[in-house]
Amino acid sequence: MHSSYNSTQSMPKDDDLLCIICGTQKLIQTSWTDRNLGRRFISCPKNGCDEFAWLDPPMCRRSVRIIPGLLKKVNRLEMEAARAKAGEKKMKMYLVASWVVLAAVVFENKLLNV
Ligand SMILES: [Zn+2]
Numbered sequence: 001m002h003s004s005y006n007s008t009q010s011m012p013k014d015d016d017l018l019c020i021i022c023g024t025q026k027l028i029q030t031s032w033t034d035r036n037l038g039r040r041f042i043s044c045p046k047n048g049c050d051e052f053a054w055l056d057p058p059m060c061r062r063s064v065r066i067i068p069g070l071l072k073k074v075n076r077l078e079m080e081a082a083r084a085k086a087g088e089k090k091m092k093m094y095l096v097a098s099w100v101v102l103a104a105v106v107f108e109n110k111l112l113n114v
Contacts, residue, residue: 012042012055019044019051026051034068 017026024046031039039059044051059067 017042019046019049021051022046022049024049028055035064037064037067037071 012028018024019026022044024044026042027045028040028042031037031041037059038056040055042053042055
């Protein structure tokens with residue numbers, strides 16, 4: 001059964017949340033496939049039950065083509081940013097360590113000169 005909810009109604013009513021086939025509480029989930037990226041659907045979690053309906057309208061063809069690429073680009077940039085941040089933290093630790101060593105050397109020289 002493939003019914004859809006009116007787009008102005010964001011969430012289904014309580015009685016719409018029970019599966020009409022088996023009576024189990026249905027789940028609202030989000031699709032992450034390239035074809036239906038971010039599109040919400042409601043389905044029955046019971047194995048073998050095929051109660052399913054989209055909550056959001058389908059994406060236009062141009063969005064289906066463009067959005068997965070953009071999402072991959074965002075993920076790649078987020079990974080690069082995380083890697084750069086880790087490198088920055090390491091460099092800060094090296095900087096602090098070098099200052100500690102330098103201070104120790106200077107302090108030791110002062111003790112020897114006095
Ligand atoms: Zn069911």
